[in-house]
Amino acid sequence: MRRVILLLMVLLMALATASLSHGDYPVPWRELVDVLMGRPGASPQAQMAVLDLRLPRLLLALLVGAALATAGAIVQAVMRNPLAEPGILGINAGAGLAAMVLLVALSGLSPAWLPLAGFAGAAAMAGLIYALAWRGGTSSLRIILIGIGLGSVAGAGATLLTAFGEIRDVQRAMIWLAGSVHHADWQTVETLAVWIALPLALTLAIAGELDVIRFGDAPARSLGQRVQLARALLIVLCTLLSGAAVAVAGLIGFIGLIAPHMARRLVGPTHWRLLPVAAFTGAALLAAADLLGRTIIAPAQIPAGVVTAMIGAPFFAYLLWGRRHAAA
Amino acid sequence: MQRPEHTGIGLSAQDVAIAYGRNPIVSGLDLAIPTGCFTALIGPNGSGKSTILRALGGLTAPNTGTILLDGHSIARLPTKEMARRVGLLAQGPAAPEGLTVTDLVRQGRYPHRPLFGRWSEQDAAACEEALALTDMAGLRDRPLDSLSGGQRQRAWIAMTLAQQTAILLLDEPTTFLDLAHQIEVMELITQLVATRGKTIVAVLHDLNQAARHADHMVLLKAGRIEASGTSAEVMTSANIQQVFAVASTIILDPLTGTPLCLPLPRRPPQS
Numbered sequence: 191m192r193r194v195i196l197l198l199m200v201l202l203m204a205l206a207t208a209s210l211s212h213g214d215y216p217v218p219w220r221e222l223v224d225v226l227m228g229r230p231g232a233s234p235q236a237q238m239a240v241l242d243l244r245l246p247r248l249l250l251a252l253l254v255g256a257a258l259a260t261a262g263a264i265v266q267a268v269m270r271n272p273l274a275e276p277g278i279l280g281i282n283a284g285a286g287l288a289a290m291v292l293l294v295a296l297s298g299l300s301p302a303w304l305p306l307a308g309f310a311g312a313a314a315m316a317g318l319i320y321a322l323a324w325r326g327g328t329s330s331l332r333i334i335l336i337g338i339g340l341g342s343v344a345g346a347g348a349t350l351l352t353a354f355g356e357i358r359d360v361q362r363a364m365i366w367l368a369g370s371v372h373h374a375d376w377q378t379v380e381t382l383a384v385w386i387a388l389p390l391a392l393t394l395a396i397a398g399e400l401d402v403i404r405f406g407d408a409p410a411r412s413l414g415q416r417v418q419l420a421r422a423l424l425i426v427l428c429t430l431l432s433g434a435a436v437a438v439a440g441l442i443g444f445i446g447l448i449a450p451h452m453a454r455r456l457v458g459p460t461h462w463r464l465l466p467v468a469a470f471t472g473a474a475l476l477a478a479a480d481l482l483g484r485t486i487i488a489p490a491q492i493p494a495g496v497v498t499a500m501i502g503a504p505f506f507a508y509l510l511w512g513r514r515h516a517a518a
Numbered sequence: 519m520q521r522p523e524h525t526g527i528g529l530s531a532q533d534v535a536i537a538y539g540r541n542p543i544v545s546g547l548d549l550a551i552p553t554g555c556f557t558a559l560i561g562p563n564g565s566g567k568s569t570i571l572r573a574l575g576g577l578t579a580p581n582t583g584t585i586l587l588d589g590h591s592i593a594r595l596p597t598k599e600m601a602r603r604v605g606l607l608a609q610g611p612a613a614p615e616g617l618t619v620t621d622l623v624r625q626g627r628y629p630h631r632p633l634f635g636r637w638s639e640q641d642a643a644a645c646e647e648a649l650a651l652t653d654m655a656g657l658r659d660r661p662l663d664s665l666s667g668g669q670r671q672r673a674w675i676a677m678t679l680a681q682q683t684a685i686l687l688l689d690e691p692t693t694f695l696d697l698a699h700q701i702e703v704m705e706l707i708t709q710l711v712a713t714r715g716k717t718i719v720a721v722l723h724d725l726n727q728a729a730r731h732a733d734h735m736v737l738l739k740a741g742r743i744e745a746s747g748t749s750a751e752v753m754t755s756a757n758i759q760q761v762f763a764v765a766s767t768i769i770l771d772p773l774t775g776t777p778l779c780l781p782l783p784r785r786p787p788q789s
Contacts (some may be wrong), residue, residue, distance in 0.1 A: 272615075395634050401621075402628050408577050408608050413681070414601025414629030459614040460621045 191463050194456045198470040202252075205474055209248045209481045214489060215239045242376075250374035250382065251480045251494065252473040254435045255445055257386045259472025260393055261432035262446030263453070263465055267400040268424050269330045275447040276432035278337045279425065282443075283344035284315025285436040286367055290348040293363040294355035304366060305378075305437035312433035315344065320425060327418050329407065369442035369495020371480055382438050389430045390469070397461035399424065404459075442495040444502030445472045451506075527588055528553035528717060529574055529604065529685055534583035536569055536741075543569045544741035547583070551685070556711045557719045558728035560752075561738030562762055567721040568609065568689050570738070574719065575606035575687045601629035605683040607674055609690045609721075613662045619673045620658045623648055626680025648679035651714070652706060668699025675706065686710070688720040692727070700724075704731045729753050729776045737761055753777035 210226075211217045217225070217236045224232040225240045261276040269278060277283070288311025292303055319340055323332040352360045393400075399420045402410045410417050432446065449472035450464065456471075457463040476494060479501060483492035530550040536543050544566045551557055551574070559567045572578040573585055576592050584591045592600055605626075613622060626648065627641040649655040652672040662670055671691060678686060688707070692700040708731050710716045722728040728735055729749035737745040737752050739761040745752045758766045758779055765782040 398628065398631070401625055404614055405611065405625070406608075408572070409611055411577055411597060412575055412601060412606035412608070413625060414598035416597050454616060458616050458618065458621070460617070 205477045246379045247374040249379045250371045251477040254439045255472035255476030256469040257431040257435040258445040259449030259468040261428045263450040263468045264428040267404040280315030280319045281312040281432045283341040284311040287344040287348045290351040294351045294359045297359045309433045309437035316429040366440045368493040369440035370493035400461040444498045530586045534580040555733040557734040558732035559721045565738040566741040598629045604685045605678040605681040606687040607678045623676045626677040648676040652676040668702045685717045
């Protein structure tokens with residue numbers, strides 16, 4: 191465990207250094223140290239590139255990645271399904287529809303409302319799915335089925351809006367939906383950090399609930415867990431984390447699915463070890479995806495969400511391939 | 519071998535009826551689980567064995583009637599309190615891939631730990647004891663999916679033992695195990711009753727296995743108790759005929775003196 195965390199730290203440091211020095215205005219690492227230490231030697235251009243542009247962007251990628259990974263670990267345990275990701279709770283569909291409504295149907299409104307609308311859409315969708323799945327209690331299967339159903343309804347609604355909307359509005363919405371951290375600024379970073387700190391800490395504090403609920407409703411109950419209460423609380427935590435991530439960065443797929451899987455391979459399925467490793471893994475994955483997206487065909491930038499999908503899909507196939515000989 | 523009585527101690531069911539939707543599964547059930555004994559629930563498929571076990575464990579709420587634990591209805595017992603007093607192992611439980619035996623057994627401490635509670639020395643001691651009792655200490659670091667069926671079942675029993683309950687309910691603990699592993703699990707159960715004073719109730723399919731190991735047998739048919747008592751009282755060819763519609767003859771096991779049921783061929787063998 192300690193070795194894995196150490197390894198991830200080193201990886202993160204390397205990624206951070208690369209992210210902060212690479213770009214249109216390359217900053218050599220000696221100057222980078224000067225900038226970060228606040229020494230006077232650095233040029234104003236380097237200071238601006240690193241402190242105002244690249245550092246907030248890096249931090250935002252790390253925070254969003256950690257939030258998505260933790261939300262993914264929660265949802266995989268609660269749904270007892272290794273293929274689950276926060277999207278199953280309608281987070282993505284709800285946020286997507288809300289963004290479309292805001293940008294296309296209500297195009298008079300300022301796009302500054304976008305994060306708020308995205309979060310509201312995600313939370314409303316998760317709440318609706320949970321409420322509809324309630325029949326004297328919920329079950330994971332009902333939540334998954336209703337999530338799929340409502341998700342496609344919301345998707346159809348969003349598509350309908352794109353078909354009739356102003357082309358410029360639709361394009362803006364599409365760019366937001368693609369998922370990216372390029373518009374990061376310090377205020378977004380601070381807001382997100384404050385917002386996700388408590389849910390992240392709480393999730394880690396009740397990691398034991400995740401260990402128990404994933405055995406299934408009946409075994410969890412015979413171990414003494416109040417399953418309905420635990421599931422509701424965990425779904426709220428997952429919604430807070432992934433809803434916030436979607437609100438500031440749009441739809442970034444695959445991190446919530448892959449990061450918990452990688453963490454499980456590294457430290458096993460017990461959550462007090464899995465959660466921190468998953469968060470670090472998710473942070474590293476998104477930072478790497480963003481670095482790749484903005485350097486691979488520079489000066490053009492590929493949104494990080496597109497990169498995670500492009501790397502994520504083959505990587506996932508590789509994971510499954512690697513396990514083909516594993517005992518069922 | 520003591521007969522069950524409504525002593526107010528231990529686990530009992532009073533006039534319990536359970537239905538799934540409109541299908542009545544169990545009706546008019548009065549059952550007292552003798553404390554400090556191994557009770558086997560037997561009966562054909564669909565006779566309500568598992569349903570009764572789940573009701574005794576508080577997983578299924580009866581539609582009418584009450585399940586009593588030491589004289590008080592379990593319906594009003596907090597779930598954690600219940601899990602500190604009665605452990606239930608479901609049939610064929612599934613664990614996530616890669617979970618080790620230690621990590622599984624530690625989950626048994628859940629009902630003893632407060633929210634945000636730290637791992638205590640009592641927790642560690644209970645896990646060690648559970649691993650020792652089930653002879654799993656040597657396999658503690660192995661992932662469950664690398665174990666044999668019998669070892670895996672022992673690991674699950676160890677988790678239930680780590681709950682440190684006086685009463686253990688086991689749903690078909692030997693189904694899907696081969697003969698050697700079945701014997702392994704049955705001997706573990708009798709040992710827990712004999713040396714630890716546990717009260718164990720198990721749903722079993724094999725009549726002869728039940729008769730050999732159990733102190734008390736409850737024979738069920740269509741959600742009602744057809745017979746209960748010692749193996750000699752329950753395992754009669756009349757009862758077997760009545761419940762399973764199988765003609766049989768009962769002989770005494772030359773090793774243990776317990777009854778053995780030999781089903782008669784449907785048609786007399788041609789010679």
